[in-house]
Every structure is written in structure tokens, then in C-alpha cells.
Amino acid sequence: MSNQLPASNDNPAMTSLDERVTELLGRMTLVEKIGQMSQVNAADDTIPDNLREDIKAGKIGSVLNQVNVDIVNELQRIAVQESRLGIPLLVGRDVIHGFNTVLPIPLGQAATWNPELVRKGARVAALEAASTGVNWTFAPMIDVSRDPRWGRIAESLGEDPYLTSMLGVAMVEGFQGADLSQPGMIAACVKHFAGYGASESGRDYNTTNIPENELRNVYLPPFKAAVDAGVATLMASFSDLDGVPATANRFLMRQVLREEWGFGGFVVSDWSSIEQLTVHGISANNRDAAFEAVNAGVNMEMASTTYADHLAELLDDGQIDIGLVNEMVAGILRLKFEMGLFENPYTDLSDFPATANDDHLATARQAAKQSIVMLENRNDTLPLKKESLGSLAIIGPMADDPYEQLGTWIFDGNPALSQTPLQAIREALGDSVKINHVRAMETTRSRSTDAFDEARQAAEDSDAVIVFLGEESILSGEAHSRANIDLPGNQAELVRILHETGKPVIAVILAGRPLTLANIVDNLHAMLFAWHPGTMGGPAIADILFGAESPSGKLPVTFPRMVGQIPIYYAHKNTGKPATADSFLHIDDIPVRMFQTSAGMVSSHMDAGNTPLYPFGYGLSYTQFSYADISVSKKEVSMGGRLTVQAVVTNTGKVAADEIVQLYIRDLVGNVTRPVRELKGFTRLHLQPGESRPVSFELDTSDLAFYGRQMQLITEPGEFHAWIGGSSATVLRAEFTVISE
Ligand code: GLC
Numbered sequence: 001m002s003n004q005l006p007a008s009n010d011n012p013a014m015t016s017l018d019e020r021v022t023e024l025l026g027r028m029t030l031v032e033k034i035g036q037m038s039q040v041n042a043a044d045d046t047i048p049d050n051l052r053e054d055i056k057a058g059k060i061g062s063v064l065n066q067v068n069v070d071i072v073n074e075l076q077r078i079a080v081q082e083s084r085l086g087i088p089l090l091v092g093r094d095v096i097h098g099f100n101t102v103l104p105i106p107l108g109q110a111a112t113w114n115p116e117l118v119r120k121g122a123r124v125a126a127l128e129a130a131s132t133g134v135n136w137t138f139a140p141m142i143d144v145s146r147d148p149r150w151g152r153i154a155e156s157l158g159e160d161p162y163l164t165s166m167l168g169v170a171m172v173e174g175f176q177g178a179d180l181s182q183p184g185m186i187a188a189c190v191k192h193f194a195g196y197g198a199s200e201s202g203r204d205y206n207t208t209n210i211p212e213n214e215l216r217n218v219y220l221p222p223f224k225a226a227v228d229a230g231v232a233t234l235m236a237s238f239s240d241l242d243g244v245p246a247t248a249n250r251f252l253m254r255q256v257l258r259e260e261w262g263f264g265g266f267v268v269s270d271w272s273s274i275e276q277l278t279v280h281g282i283s284a285n286n287r288d289a290a291f292e293a294v295n296a297g298v299n300m301e302m303a304s305t306t307y308a309d310h311l312a313e314l315l316d317d318g319q320i321d322i323g324l325v326n327e328m329v330a331g332i333l334r335l336k337f338e339m340g341l342f343e344n345p346y347t348d349l350s351d352f353p354a355t356a357n358d359d360h361l362a363t364a365r366q367a368a369k370q371s372i373v374m375l376e377n378r379n380d381t382l383p384l385k386k387e388s389l390g391s392l393a394i395i396g397p398m399a400d401d402p403y404e405q406l407g408t409w410i411f412d413g414n415p416a417l418s419q420t421p422l423q424a425i426r427e428a429l430g431d432s433v434k435i436n437h438v439r440a441m442e443t444t445r446s447r448s449t450d451a452f453d454e455a456r457q458a459a460e461d462s463d464a465v466i467v468f469l470g471e472e473s474i475l476s477g478e479a480h481s482r483a484n485i486d487l488p489g490n491q492a493e494l495v496r497i498l499h500e501t502g503k504p505v506i507a508v509i510l511a512g513r514p515l516t517l518a519n520i521v522d523n524l525h526a527m528l529f530a531w532h533p534g535t536m537g538g539p540a541i542a543d544i545l546f547g548a549e550s551p552s553g554k555l556p557v558t559f560p561r562m563v564g565q566i567p568i569y570y571a572h573k574n575t576g577k578p579a580t581a582d583s584f585l586h587i588d589d590i591p592v593r594m595f596q597t598s599a600g601m602v603s604s605h606m607d608a609g610n611t612p613l614y615p616f617g618y619g620l621s622y623t624q625f626s627y628a629d630i631s632v633s634k635k636e637v638s639m640g641g642r643l644t645v646q647a648v649v650t651n652t653g654k655v656a657a658d659e660i661v662q663l664y665i666r667d668l669v670g671n672v673t674r675p676v677r678e679l680k681g682f683t684r685l686h687l688q689p690g691e692s693r694p695v696s697f698e699l700d701t702s703d704l705a706f707y708g709r710q711m712q713l714i715t716e717p718g719e720f721h722a723w724i725g726g727s728s729a730t731v732l733r734a735e736f737t738v739i740s741e
Contacts, residue, residue: 003230003265021333024085025326029058032085033329034311036061039092039268039302047074055089056082059308061332062090062136062268062300067412069347072133076345088336088345090187092268095137095175096155096409097121099128100355100417101364101535104371105407105476105512106141106171108531110157110556111619112370113660113682115170121367122174124360126186129412131352135339136187138235138268140171142222143192146569148557149202151480154408154512154532156197158556159569159616161218162679165225172231180232181340183351190226192237192270194252195219199239202566204481207240213672215241216707220256227263232335234267236298238276245280247273248292258297266299266331275304286310291319299328356417361536368533368540370658373553374526374620375517381504381525383547383622384464391434392466393458394422395498396491397441398510399468404444407532408477408512417535421468421508424538428546436462444472445489452490452497459501466506466545467498469520473532476512485516485563492519499523508541514559518613529553550622550657552684554727559614565605570616570728571675578676579604617662617679617727623653623689627725632736639701639715639740646696647724647732651687658686659726663697666721671708677728680704695724701738 025033035058042051042063054060055078066072072091080086097103103121104111112118122140129137142164145156157164168190175188195215199206210219223234234257237246246252247269257263277289290306291314301307314320336342353359374382384392398404402418422437429435436458440451459465469491474480486492487509498505504525509515512532521527528551530541544551560568579602587606590599604610626649633644649661663681667674681697699722705715717740723730 003227003232003263017334017337020337021330024087024333025330027085028329030312030315030325032058033325034307035059036087036329036332037300037307037311038305039064039090039300041303042066042075047071052078055079058083058085058087060089061087062092064092064302066091067093067132067134069132069349073346076133080345087333088341090136090336091134092136092138093129093134094139094409094411095125095129095134095186096139096141097407098125098364098410098534099412100414101128101360102406102410102413103364103367103534105154105532105534106157107154107512107556108371108533109367110163110167111373111531111553112367113163113554113556114370114684115166117367117370118167119170119174120363122171124363126175127184127352128355128360130184130186131347131349131355133347134186135341136189136233137175138189138191139175140168140188140190141192142168142190142226143197144219144222145197145557146567147197147199147202148485148514148560149481149483149563149566150197150199151204151476151482151512152196152478153557154476159558160556160571160679161221163556163682164222168222169225169229172226172229176230176232180338187232187335187339189233189235189268190223190231191235192239193223193234193246193257193267194237195241195246196237196239202481204479205238209242212711213707213709216711224261227257227261232265232338234265236267236269236273238270238273240280245273245277245282247298248277248282248296250296253297264331264334266328266335267297268300269293269298269302271302272304274298274301274306287314290314294320294324294328297328299331356414356535364534365536365540368530368537369543369549371531371533371553372540372544372551373529373555374551375529375614376521376524376527377620378525381506382545384545386429386432386546389429389433389463391436391462392425392429392464393462393503394425394435394437394466394468395440395455395458396468396494397439397444397446398470399437399439404472405510405532405537406534407473408480410473413535419536419538421538421541424542425466425545428542440494441489441491443489444470444475444487444491447490449490449493452494455494456497456501459498459503462503464504464506465498465501466508467495468508468510469495470510471512471515473512483563485513486519487515487517495520495523506545510537514557516560516562516613518561521613547622550655551619552621552658552660554617554619554660555614556616558612558616561608561613565608565612568612571678573673574676575603577602579610584609615727615729618729619660619727621653621657621659623651623655623657625659625687625726626650626652627730627732630722630724630732630734632722632734634736636737636739637701639717639738642698642700643736644696644698645722645724645734646694648692648694649685649687650692651689654689656686656688658684660684661695662725662727662730664723664728664730665699665704667704667706667716668719668721670706670716672706674706677723679728697724704738
């Protein structure tokens with residue numbers, strides 16, 4: 001996929017692709033050019049006459065939300081056979097974490113820290129989507145997300161630019177393959193460009209104010225990685241970025257995306273985000289909105305019609321010139337040629353494997369299994385030993401809900417395919433264990449305690465209790481932000497009641513975001529966080545509960561103790577008065593009338609401290625891993641050189657398991673302050689009990705680069721720390737120095 005800007009017209013090396021674009025462009029009328037820049041919703045079960053007519057007239061370049069292959073083929077037929085130039089359509093759909101086979105939500109997939117598995121999941125999704133005629137997905141969403149109040153954190157890959165970059169690229173590669181013109185490949189669309197994850201207060205669509213070097217050091221790197229990996233398209237964000245909404249932001253779309261990065265693909269607006277520029281107040285009307293967006297470099301308008309309605313008059317009035325329109329259209333045509341749509345516009349279902357086939361379900365199960373993060377396991381309560389169980393209470397609103405376990409953004413997910421935790425546990429235990437199942441709450445938001453006595457009795461009658469809690473899928477995703485991220489409804493009360501029975505209580509949480517869990521942790525023997533695990537969530541959870549596999553998931557996002565700590569993330573700055581482990585004086589322990597400056601003069605909340613409940617990169621295993629003998633291949637590395645950081649990892653426990661080994665670095669002094677830690681590498685090791693293995697990470701000094709005050713990507717000489725461990729809180733540290741010569 002060559003999404004780089006085309007060879008210039010005077011360059012004899014201009015590719016046939018660009019010649020085809022130039023030749024076609026030269027034959028297009030203005031109506032047809034503006035038509036390519038227009039995407040319309042085509043979700044109806046039939047093709048409305050006006051849509052049929054508009055496609056025939058060359059006024060539509062793309063449709064979205066049609067997944068009936070016969071209707072898609074008819075739409076393509078009209079475009080190819082009835083319009084004057086026969087330009088095929090891009091057919092877009094939000095294929096966010098699967099199609100019919102639903103994978104874990106992207107935040108859950110991020111917890112696998114497994115690019116190969118994430119790539120494989122995107123491939124499964126692409127095959128299922130492409131079989132319906134979809135040839136473009138509005139995914140992956142790669143907004144760095146550090147605020148769990150934000151509902152869209154569910155569709156993100158977490159808080160870290162490096163992990164988001166690695167997994168975002170894996171998804172792009174899974175969707176697009178090596179050659180977009182091959183059957184079963186679909187164009188990807190990384191979104192939302194840019195900075196949407198910084199929506200103030202985690203309230204969706206809210207303002208973002210991001211200093212340029214924070215934008216360049218945190219929010220842009222995943223988009224740069226995707227562009228370098230050949231992503232076909234980007235989607236502009238709804239959000240207001242420093243006073244200029246992304247959809248009208250020339251700094252983002254022109255200076256960064258095209259001039260600095262050389263991006264030659266195209267940008268689509270978000271749903272009516274061009275029309276919303278007037279709502280933002282950056283334009284006075286739709287005509288001005290169209291002017292702002294097209295000048296910013298938004299090639300295609302989704303849903304609203306400001307381009308169709310006003311570009312011609314903007315040209316007539318000389319406010320824009322035809323060269324700009326030609327540039328926008330060329331980006332769209334180039335992709336259509338690249339995808340082979342002119343040669344193969346139609347879809348033959350028989351060319352594709354059946355959706356939700358065994359291979360697809362196996363991938364979904366593996367992804368769900370590796371996404372599960374074990375947060376607590378007191379006295380090795382887990383894994384449960386089937387042979388020592390006589391009866392088991394299965395309690396809670398998320399134990400047996402085929403729809404809710406799928407999560408947000410599952411337009412084409414099929415709940416009938418879901419295998420729920422209750423079903424999987426029954427299958428795993430057979431008749432050997434008596435299952436006492438009580439839903440106890442109609443929904444996760446229920447406030448009724450009517451069924452709590454029944455739940456208590458089920459626990460009393462059982463050897464152990466597994467309570468399935470969390471959020472219904474509608475409680476996360478777009479426009480679904482929460483100011484309070486506790487378990488909704490009376491779930492905490494249910495846990496308390498179950499705890500009072502004295503039976504071992506294991507919680508399995510299915511949710512679309514980190515939750516504040518401090519109010520249930522002490523009432524649990526063990527806790528698994530399974531995100532919204534998708535179609536195969538049940539068998540994956542059962543595999544972990546009964547020890548078929550050890551949990552290996554690691555948190556891609558920080559879990560706060562309380563919502564007031566947000567934003568709280570591991571790659572924070574040190575401040576001038578950092579808290580230390582022994583500097584925390586809890587609000588309840590402050591002496592009455594303590595003198596104002598006598599204690600705690602550090603950056604910390606008196607009622608929460610400055611540490612999270614669970615840190616980024618954290619996750620327990622059924623075994624234990626020790627880390628030792630960290631070293632660097634050289635104490636001093638010259639600018640432009642490379643060094644290796646290595647350590648020895650040992651499985652000191654009794655079962656074989658995977659460990660996600662992580663490398664963090666710190667640049668102690670910079671011309672802007674630098675985070676106290678930054679993830680710079682990770683790898684998955686499988687170790688047998690007692691097995692030790694060296695693990696090493698290669699670092700180039702360019703890996704240490706950042707944007708400083710001059711907004712140049714630079715590595716500075718100086719002292720660095722490096723850590724290797726099983727979470728961002730690891731203490732095993734080495735030091736090295738970058739020297740300038
Ligand atoms: C939505 C979302 C975007 C999605 C688009 C099409 O509003 O912001 O992520 O791809 O519309 O459904």
C-alpha cells in the first residue's frame with residue numbers, strides 16, 4: 001500500500017497508478033469530482049430512488065452502513081454500469097472489534113500485548129466484513145486514552161503511545177494485508193485524528209487543549225506509526241483541538257499529516273463533523289464549514305452535505321481553486337485504483353470462508369483468554385480445582401448475557417453466537433459439580449435487592465462463589481461517558497452480601513473501561529478483569545477459572561483508586577515535589593490542627609495518595625516470575641548508536657505460564673520535562689516451572705527521541721534509567737548514558 005504522496009508529475013518514475021488517477025481526473029466533471037468527496041448513509045433494506053439516482057449521476061463516492069451483499073453489489077452495479085465514468089464505490093463500516101464473530105473490545109485486545117494475535121483478529125474481521133461487500137473499515141481507533149470516564153476508552157488501545165502504536169499497526173496490517181487489491185482485504189482508517197482521547201473531564205465530544213509537544217509526544221505517534229505502516233485513510237476527529245476543531249485544523253491535516261509525514265492517502269470527516277464546525281463556532285454556516293474543511297484537507301465528507309451543497313459556489317466565487325478539489329479527489333481515486341475496485345467491484349460470497357467458522361471462533365477465544373487480567377488472587381484461590389468442588393454458585397447480571405458480553409460497537413455482532421460464562425462453566429464441569437445460578441440483578445444498573453437473598457442462599461449452599469459483574473455494553477462507547485466509574489447499581493452491595501457468607505468469592509468483571517474497584521476488593525478472594533470479551537468470552541473465562549491456562553493479560557491502562565485521581569497514568573511527569581512511598585499521610589491520619597507545612601508537602605491527594613489501585617502493565621499469573629541480573633551492553637552509547645538492555649526472567653512457581661516482559665526507560669533531564677517512565681519494548685515469554693531465560697531489548701538512541709521546545713524530534717545526550725519487569729511499577733533498574741560524539 002503506497003500511501004505516500006505520488007511521484008511528482010515531472011517525475012518520469014510516476015507510477016501507472018498516478019497516471020490512471022490523472023487520466024480519470026481529466027475526464028471528470030465538477031459534479032463528478034464533488035461526488036467522489038461525498039459519503040452517504042445507505043443502511044436501508046432497499047435502495048431509495050434518490051440514492052440510485054445520485055449514484056447514477058456520479059454524485060456519490062462512498063456509502064456506509066450497508067452490509068447486505070446483494071444490496072452492496074447492486075449499489076456497485078449502478079455506480080459501475082449506469083454512471084458516466086463507472087467509478088466504483090467505497091463501502092464503509094465500523095468493523096471495530098470483529099464483525100459477526102466479535103473479538104474482545106480493543107481495550108481488551110490491548111491487554112493481550114500480543115500484536116500477532118491482534119493482527120489475526122483484524123484479519124478475521126476483515127474476511128467476515130469483506131464477504132458482505134464492505135471494503136473499508138473505520139478502524140482502528142488509536143486515540144491515546146488516559147481518562148476512564150471517557151466511554152470511548154473502550155475502543156482504544158489504552159494510555160500508552162508505544163503500545164497503541166504497535167497494536168494499531170497490527171490492526172492496520174490485519175485489515176489491509178500486504179496488497180489491498182487482494183480479495184478479503186479492506187482499507188483501514190485510523191481515527192480520530194487527533195487528540196480526541198484528551199476530551200476534558202472524559203466527557204465525550206468535549207474540548208481538548210493539548211500543548212504542541214504533548215500532542216507530538218503522546219497523541220500523534222500512533223498515527224505516525226500507522227501512516228508509516230501504509231494505512232489507507234484517516235478520520236478527522238469531532239473534537240476542538242486548541243480552539244480549532246480537528247476537522248478544520250490545517251496544522252494537523254496539512255503541516256503534520258501531509259507536509260511532515262508525506263501522507264498520500266485520504267482523510268474522511270467524522271459523521272457530519274464538517275457541518276458541526278458551525279456548531280463549534282469556527283464557521284458561520286455550512287458554506288464556511290465546507291471552506292474550512294476542504295482547505296484543511298478533508299477529502300471526503302461523511303453524512304452531511306456541505307461539500308455537495310457549497311463547493312461549486314466556493315469555486316465560482318474564487319474562494320477555492322479547482323487544484324484543491326483535484327487534490328482531494330485524487331486521494332480518493334488513488335485508493336480505489338490501489339484496491340483494484342475498478343477491476344473487481346463486486347463481491348461473491350462464495351469466495352469467502354463462512355463467518356463465525358471454527359477458526360474465527362478459535363481466534364476470538366484466544367484473544368479473549370489472553371485479554372483477561374488477574375487483579376487479585378489471595379491464597380491462590382484460583383484456579384478452581386474441579387475435583388475438589390461439590391457445588392459452585394454462579395451469581396450476577398453478566399454471567400449469562402450473550403449480548404452484554406459483546407461490548408460496544410458491535411453493529412454486526414451476533415449474540416446468538418455468544419458462549420456465555422455460565423454456559424462454558426456448565427460445559428467445563430459437566431455433572432460433577434452442582435451449579436447454583438442466580439442472576440440477582442436484571443441489569444448491571446439495577447438498584448433492586450429483591451433477589452439478593454436468593455443469591456445469598458445460593459452462596460451458602462455452595463463451596464465457592466463466582467460473581468459476574470461489570471457494565472452493560474451501552475455504558476461505554478461513543479457518547480457514553482460516566483462521571484462515577486464505580487460498578488453501577490447495587491453490585492457492590494451484592495458482593496458484600498456474598499462475602500458475608502464466608503465462602504470464597506471470586507469476581508469476574510466484564511466492562512468497557514477501568515472501574516474504581518476499591519469498594520469491593522477487600523470482599524473478594526480473587527478478581528479477573530475480562531473487559532467485554534466478545535463472542536467467546538465464556539470459554540475463555542472458564543479456561544482461566546479452571547486453570548486450562550494461566551492468565552497472562554496486562555493492563556493497557558491505569559486503574560485509579562478513585563475517580564478524583566483522574567487523569568492518572570504511569571508515564572507522568574515528576575513535578576518539582578514528587579510524592580514518595582513514605583510521604584503519604586492519609587487524610588484520616590492527619591493530626592487535628594496539624595501545622596500547615598508540617599507534613600505531606602508533595603504532589604499527592606490526601607485521601608488517595610498518588611498511586612493507582614492497579615498500574616499500567618500489571619497483571620497476575622498462576623505462577624510467579626522473578627527478574628534479576630539486569631544489565632546494559634554498554635554504559636555509554638554514542639548518539640546514533642545502539643545498546644541492549646537485558647535481564648534474566650525465572651518462573652519461580654509451579655505452573656507453566658506466559659509473562660509479558662516490559663522495558664521502560666527514563667530520560668532524567670530534557671529540554672522539556674520527561675515522563676518518569678516510558679514503555680519502549682515488550683515481549684511474551686512462555687516459561688516452564690523453574691525455567692530461567694535471558695531476555696534482551698535493543699535500543700537505538702533514536703528510540704529515545706522526543707519533541708522539545710523547538711518542536712524538533714531529538715535525542716539529547718545525558719543520563720537514562722532502564723527497567724525490565726512485569727509491570728510499569730517494576731524496580732529492577734539499570735543506567736546508561738548517551739554521549740554526544
Ligand atoms: C461516529 C464515530 C466514528 C464512526 C463514525 C461512523 O460518530 O465517531 O468513530 O466511525 O461515526 O459510524
